[in-house]
Amino acid sequence: MMMHQVLHDKLKADAERLSEALEHMSKLFLAPKEEKTLRAFTSAEVGELLRVSDGYLRKAHFDGRIPEVEQGPGNKRLYSAENILQIRNILAQNAKDPFQFLPGRRQGDKLQIWSTVNFKGGSSKTTTTVTLGMRLALRGYRVCLVDADPQASLTTFFGYQPEIDFRHGGTLYDAIRYNDGETSRVPIVDVLRKTYFPNLDLVPGGIMLSEFETETPTALSRGEQPVFFNRIRDSLRQVEDDYDIVLIDCPPQLGYLTMAAVCASTSLLMTIIPERVDLASASQFLTMASGVLEVLYSNGGIGAYDNFAYLLTRFDTAISTQQDLSEWLRQLLGDSVIKTPFVKSSAVSEAGLSQKTIFEVDLATTKNRKTYERALESVMSFSNDIEKMIQSAWGRGGTNEA
Template sequence: MHPVLHDKLKADAERLSEALEHMSKLFLAPKEEKTLRSFTTSEVAELLRVSDGYLRKAHFDGKLPDVFQGPGNKRLYTGEDILNIRQILSQTAKDPFQFMPGRKAGDKLQIWSTVNFKGGSSKTTTTVTLGMRLALRGYRVLLIDADPQASLTTFFGYQPEIDFREGGTLYDAIRYNEGDTTRVPLTDVLRTTYFPNLDLVPGGIMLSEFETETPTALSRGEQPVFFNRIREPLRQVEDDYDIVLIDCPPQLGYLTMSAVCASTSLLMTIIPERVDLASASQFLTMASGILEVLDSNGGVGSYDNFAYLLTRFDTAISTQQDLSEWIRQLLGDSVIPTPFVKSSAVSEAGLAQKTIFEVELGGSKNRKTYDRALESVIGFSNDIEKMIQAAWNRGGTDEA
């Protein structure tokens, strides 16, 4: 005799939750213990857009404080060291924004949402990787996990189904009023991370409630309406960040539309394969119709960019290369020049809840594979950084 379905599902969920908690203790560093690795002189020079020699001379001349020296007296920099050096060098630089490239007076907060109609397009990996890169480049970055699956949140050492079982996610800041329970300020759910210059608003399964509650809230005229539910909380922290990156769920629901309406730019990830292109076409067709309605109701403003990023791009597959060229011819400058290549280095890092920037380099690593993946990530991140700077009516920063 089969058990009642809801009883079976509840029992399976409890077993799985307990197993995940046990696995977390065995394999995953707890959030309070997860730390960022140190960076070499050459890595820091690339982040600062200076030469290795410039950095070494600045240390020799006493312009920069000493940092930890590892084997062979090689300097190793923490994330805090890099931020401190940025601030010091900006004080005497001809162009302070080379070292502190974030917003200045009059620059609007840049809010980018990463969207796609289906899972598996590296949407979350793209968002968290881009966020970490921009933080290392000196920008104040806020990551918002708007996906009930909360994959982005797990990159920071959290187990959402355990750590946020009682709340503490984006849902609490955008939820509708119900009895004595009301939404909280975004600052109540915002968390600093082990990654300097990078904060997080976690996601969690309760975000799925927003999808089911919105129709009822619309029928009773509750304000603000759904498309302002992310935009309004962001105003509370607008002065604290240069860039906000929102990881949207892989669907065109109320959460995605709320994120889109809050955004100044959109980033759509596309795998150069026929099935994914068909899905992208469907997403754009549906989105255009819905956004037209929202625009007429004040939900959507003007956008700085709607950009496409080719992801999971396998250079060894000729059909992907052909399709990528076809996409570039079709969509033109909207396609970001550098693709996010498919790489075992990125996949292996993801299994350990890390991005390519967090991987400790050792002799056992396939350095060529790592370097190739890193070149791709730095490339598309730099492309997007230029778009952000252009939105502020600034050019790129030059090397010292």
């Protein structure tokens, strides 16, 4: 007689098989125990990141004001991210305006916390968050990325396999969890991870974050403090002095995790694909969010925001309806729509297959250089738009080139 497999046994067995397969796949991209590394940058890229001209950079080397770096083919200088950070600090020490090179917080500036939200998956929410974080770190800001999504896609960009590496803890959940008699939450510094990107730290996500969604109603009924909407905010206060910017990648739903992230934030970034179905989903999200946030506001959960911005993502310049809808959306929502869209590009997708962002791809070795350059230009442009909004929240209008 054939025995029917119990569902939970099948799911457990499938999960184990999938986990083993993913671990094997990871080893194809990364040598055992080897961490990801970042490529070198050209002098033109470094000049843009430091907000100086190529000539300024060459003269600084010639005068001995900054150390020499590795040379590549054709004796062209190649800079590591550590080189860039070292040079940034040296130039800041001798500059008339040191904040040109160190654009982050000054005394009295509040920590900028941006949450990326969307009701619908597939809107490039995670890709936007990690790409923006890397760009801001390269521009000289101290950045912390927080993965608040149980799927932990953002965490995988840094070479981790959450289902393996954080099977027994070490994620955001540990820092915001409720007490259960045996285990209590830990300081967020206990789960913070340094990354291979200078100036960029990570609070990993993982499947255990889904427990926060199921545990919160019970915690509310017994009056456990702090309440859910203060838990991410309270955790981040422990490291407030260590960063200029925190970016939180939220799950694609309006649950307790998203609400906790929203209540911790100073600004919100909503990713929207300019398609009718996605616009309808965005409208539903905004309607639901407004009602929920009104309740949280009346209970002291949230206050005023610096920005609620919309970023058009997966924008296909070859599709006329997308261009029409994007223009319609700009007319409808005005300056809330970020000027530059995040264009749809095979370069972004191809980079993601090997757990990379567009910033990590070595353009010198890629076969589709022009495609990558167009994608990189799009990413740099929308990141610059957001950087200006961050500077504006600090009461200043950005930095000038030397």
